[in-house]
Amino acid sequence: MxxxxxxxxxxxxxxxxxxxxxxxxxxxxxxxxxxxxxxxxxxxxxxxxxxxxxxxxxxxxxxxxxxxxxxxxxxxxxxxxxxxxLLPADADARARAIGWMFAALNTLEPPIVDSEMARLFDRDKPWYDDRRAVLDERVHTRLRELSARLGAAEWLDGDFSAGDLLTVTVLRRLERSGMIEGYRNLANYVARGVARPxxxxxxxxxxxxxxxxxxxxx
Amino acid sequence: MxxxxxxxxxxxxxxxxxxxxxxxxxxxxxxxxxxxxxxxxxxxxxxxxxxxxxxxxxxxxxxxxxxxxxxxxxxxxxxxxxxxxLLPADADARARAIGWMFAALNTLEPPIVDSEMARLFDRDKPWYDDRRAVLDERVHTRLRELSARLGAAEWLDGDFSAGDLLTVTVLRRLERSGMIEGYRNLANYVARGVARPxxxxxxxxxxxxxxxxxxxxx
The missing domain is CATH 3.40.30.10 (Glutaredoxin)
Structure with a gap:
């Protein structure tokens, strides 16, 4: 049990x-x-x-x-x-919420982790600035796209779901980079997530x- | 329909x-x-x-x-x-097969894509050799672990599942790198996957x- x-x-x-x-x-x-x-x-x-x-x-x-x-x-x-x-009762809405779970882990997280790892481990490398620019642009591309889709909505697709839960945890990895600050709706979205009891x-x-x-x- | x-x-x-x-x-x-x-x-x-x-x-x-x-x-x-x-009927086996789907996409694919991207786009960079060594070692770590888990089994957990389907497609990205050849059971596993009608x-x-x-x- x-x-x-x-x-x-x-x-x-x-x-x-x-x-x-x-x-x-x-x-x-x-x-x-x-x-x-x-x-x-x-x-x-x-x-x-x-x-x-x-x-x-x-x-x-x-x-x-x-x-x-x-x-x-x-x-x-x-x-x-x-x-x-954590998942809607409607079958189609449920499939879409699970879609956001995969998007968080397979589309959003990899470039965010790459950017984070470079900041942690490659700072002393001669190519750090060049590489960081490339990696950060990949992250910004995803943030722009996510921000455009979220728009003024509270959560990604209807009520809070497991898709939002994973997305918020992935976006939180950017906190110290400041990268999310240019996307007001995403910053507020993360704030709503972490405010949940x-x-x-x-x-x-x-x-x-x-x-x-x-x-x-x- | x-x-x-x-x-x-x-x-x-x-x-x-x-x-x-x-x-x-x-x-x-x-x-x-x-x-x-x-x-x-x-x-x-x-x-x-x-x-x-x-x-x-x-x-x-x-x-x-x-x-x-x-x-x-x-x-x-x-x-x-x-x-x-594509998924077993037993509830626990089904959850484990879905686990392999996430493992394929969130644990195996990111280092494999990073290594592939470096080969495609960074070959002319002065730091290519150093970086490739780091990225390839990350891939080999995952291949060693996956190979150890698969052992002599035909598929990752019982019958062929959606977890194997995704894992095979992810491992296929390594074909041209030759990296998988050192893991005989993984190479055979991929071969079994692609042989399916x-x-x-x-x-x-x-x-x-x-x-x-x-x-x-x-």
Whole structure:
């Protein structure tokens, strides 16, 4: 019966809620499902017991009874399909909401992660400025397109859905870059997402893990 | 009733079946659903009529009655959910197969596309060799992990599923790089995928589009 997820023992994002367990926590909070968290170290993630759950040695995983899932998108979809609150009842609207889940992870996230990785790891390279310009333009292309589609709407397609949940978590990765600030409707969209009580509970839960890891190391 | 998909009028992959309409064609062939294809030019993809279907101005799209979908992963999942043949009947096995769909698109595809893009566009850059080494190692990490999980199995989790379908199309992008050759079980896995009659029919359909575009331009 109990849902168990995994998360970083010590998150590299310093408790900013950018690790992928945040998506699963948020989804579970939206539908009111309690869960327990098992923390894994970077070393343990690459060891056989965790690789048996997640072949790519990452977090999060999801365990309930005999079911083991990996991939945050798949876990969020599983939670959305088995509970009320994250997918519309109408079949066509439901398919479109799932479409936004894939768009968040396969169209929006890759250029955003590339741009983020370059900022983190390539700053000292002689080609950093050139490359950053190319990568940032790819991100801006997607932001322009997303902003045009969202328009004045509150969420991407009708009520808040798992598609919005993933999109907000992906856009949040741009926070420190300032790139989203030129797209007022997208910045407001992210603000609406993070203001949701379920998001706030999920954020507090992952922050508490980071803070206790700091206390333990201090 | 009729299913209409969109594809490139003139595919940049020269008919090699690497464009994302191939995934949708293959899925429709696996479940025996006929479809018609509407071809779009690069210019038309960025014009309002196509953007109304696909906010990011790409192919493929999927239209049936009042439903419009974009994102190849979402379309394949929609086809898999509404027909027999691409997802197991058991609920847990079905969730795991959907997990592999997300893994193909969010964990395997991004480093593979990055490596492919560098080969295509960055060859003349002074930093190409350094960067290619980093990108290729990211791909090899995923291939090692996937190879370890697949082991001697025929497909990733039980019978052939939509998860295998997407994984095979993603791994095919590595064909010209030779990177997959060091992973015998993965190379055989891809070979099993492309040998499927449904794959062959889908491949022939997209190749016919490319060949007629060449004839029209010649």
């Amino acid at each position: 109990t849902i168990t997820i995994t998360a970083f023992e010590s998150s590299p994002d310093q408790g900013r809620g950018l690790a992928r367990d945040m998506r699963v926590r948020w989804a579970l909070e939206e539908v009111g499902q309690p869960y327990v968290t098992r923390l894994v170290s970077f070393a343990a993630m690459k060891e056989p017991p965790h690789l048996a759950l997640h072949p790519f040695g990452q977090i999060p995983t999801y365990e309930q009874d005999d079911l083991v899932l990996f991939e945050s998108g798949a876990i969020v979809l599983h939670v959305a399909e088995r509970n009320v609150g 379920a998001y706030q509970r999920a954020f507090a839960a992952q922050l508490a893990v980071f803070e206790s890891s700091q206390a333990a190391n201090g | 009729t299913i209409t998909i969109t594809a490139f009028e003139s595919s940049p992959d020269q008919g090699r079946g690497l464009a994302r309409d191939m995934r949708v064609r293959w899925a429709l062939e696996e479940v025996g659903q006929p479809y018609v294809t509407r071809l779009v030019s690069f210019a038309a993809m960025k014009e309002p009529p196509h953007l109304a279907l696909h906010p990011f101005g790409q192919i493929p799209t999927y239209e049936q009655d009042d439903l419009v979908l974009f994102e190849s992963g979402a379309i394949v999942l929609h086809v898999a959910e509404r027909n027999v043949g 449904a794959y062959q029919r889908a491949f022939a359909a997209q190749l016919a589009v490319f060949e007629s575009s060449q004839a029209a331009n010649g």
